[in-house]
Amino acid sequence: MPSRVLIAQFMHETNTFSKLSTTLEDYRRQRLVEGEGIVPNFTGTRNELGGFIDAAKLHGWTPVWGIAANTIPSGPLTREAWEHISGRIVDAARSGNVNAVCLSLHGAMVSETEDDAEGALLEALRGVVGPDVPIVATLDLHANATERMARNANALVSYRTYPHVDGYERAVQAAQLVEDALKGRKRPRCLLVQPAMLKGADHGRTTQPGIMRDLLARAEAFEGQPGLNVVSIQVGFTWSDIPWAGPSIAVSHEPGAEDAARAAAGALIDEMWARRNEFSSSYRSIDEAVEAARAGGDRPLVLA
Numbered sequence: 496m497p498s499r500v501l502i503a504q505f506m507h508e509t510n511t512f513s514k515l516s517t518t519l520e521d522y523r524r525q526r527l528v529e530g531e532g533i534v535p536n537f538t539g540t541r542n543e544l545g546g547f548i549d550a551a552k553l554h555g556w557t558p559v560w561g562i563a564a565n566t567i568p569s570g571p572l573t574r575e576a577w578e579h580i581s582g583r584i585v586d587a588a589r590s591g592n593v594n595a596v597c598l599s600l601h602g603a604m605v606s607e608t609e610d611d612a613e614g615a616l617l618e619a620l621r622g623v624v625g626p627d628v629p630i631v632a633t634l635d636l637h638a639n640a641t642e643r644m645a646r647n648a649n650a651l652v653s654y655r656t657y658p659h660v661d662g663y664e665r666a667v668q669a670a671q672l673v674e675d676a677l678k679g680r681k682r683p684r685c686l687l688v689q690p691a692m693l694k695g696a697d698h699g700r701t702t703q704p705g706i707m708r709d710l711l712a713r714a715e716a717f718e719g720q721p722g723l724n725v726v727s728i729q730v731g732f733t734w735s736d737i738p739w740a741g742p743s744i745a746v747s748h749e750p751g752a753e754d755a756a757r758a759a760a761g762a763l764i765d766e767m768w769a770r771r772n773e774f775s776s777s778y779r780s781i782d783e784a785v786e787a788a789r790a791g792g793d794r795p796l797v798l799a
């Protein structure tokens with residue numbers, strides 16, 4: 496019998512310092528496509544939904560369509576927007592009797608009622624489908640990923656490009672892991688490790704050489720190790736006043752490979768910290784800024 500797989504998107508990059516709420520109307524203006532409407536809107540596109548649609552065909556799944564929602568970065572989502580869109584996704588999981596869940600998320604979404612909106616959504620979905628149904632989510636490179644997200648997903652698969660041009664590839668990768676889990680070839684679980692950093696661990700565009708490209712290449716190389724399914728770097732989104740803002744490493748691994756997953760995450764974090772002054776800064780390096788602050792500096796501590 497074909498596997499029934501929930502496919503949905505709920506994206507937002509939330510700047511909590513903005514006073515402009517993000518409303519359901521904002522989603523309606525940009526993107527709010529419900530149920531079967533996802534198919535004509537996204538078939539053949541090179542984004543995450545296009546990737547999930549192609550993967551569903553490739554693996555012979557019966558898709559259960561949730562909702563596709565995305566809008567421009569702004570302030571926290573209103574309660575109405577958050578409850579409407581997340582509610583549609585959770586309802587689809589409940590009524591669809593699904594065997595797996597494929598989500599396209601951003602990873603830096605905050606609502607008026609949830610500081611960790613993606614964590615809350617994944618937790619609600621896990622509560623509906625139970626512990627044995629694979630849940631995977633693609634994320635933006637600029638995600639503030641959380642332990643709650645990792646605990647309730649089997650893999651977090653983040654973009655490896657900026658400008659972001661690999662949404663399709665990441666969705667196909669996430670869907671392949673779902674298929675492997677459905678066929679009993681893999682039993683993925685997700686580990687998240689965060690360094691004590693608030694500063695975004697990025698280096699502008701990935702089209703130019705530098706630390707960002709080096710870290711992403713190293714993460715991809717770790718994926719070749721036995722038991723490691725996906726090694727994702729989230730560089731963080733600094734403009735968010737939440738406890739877990741900042742970079743993180745998410746490793747989806749097999750049950751016996753937790754030590755290898757921790758070692759890979761630790762190696763990436765060590766390099767991130769050792770080379771912290773190479774991350775792009777419009778002001779100065781991290782160490783210079785800290786020195787200035789300690790000296791009772793005459794200039795503000797600006798790390799963005």
Ligand SMILES: [Zn+2]
Binds near residue numbers: 635636637659
């Ligand atoms: Zn981004």
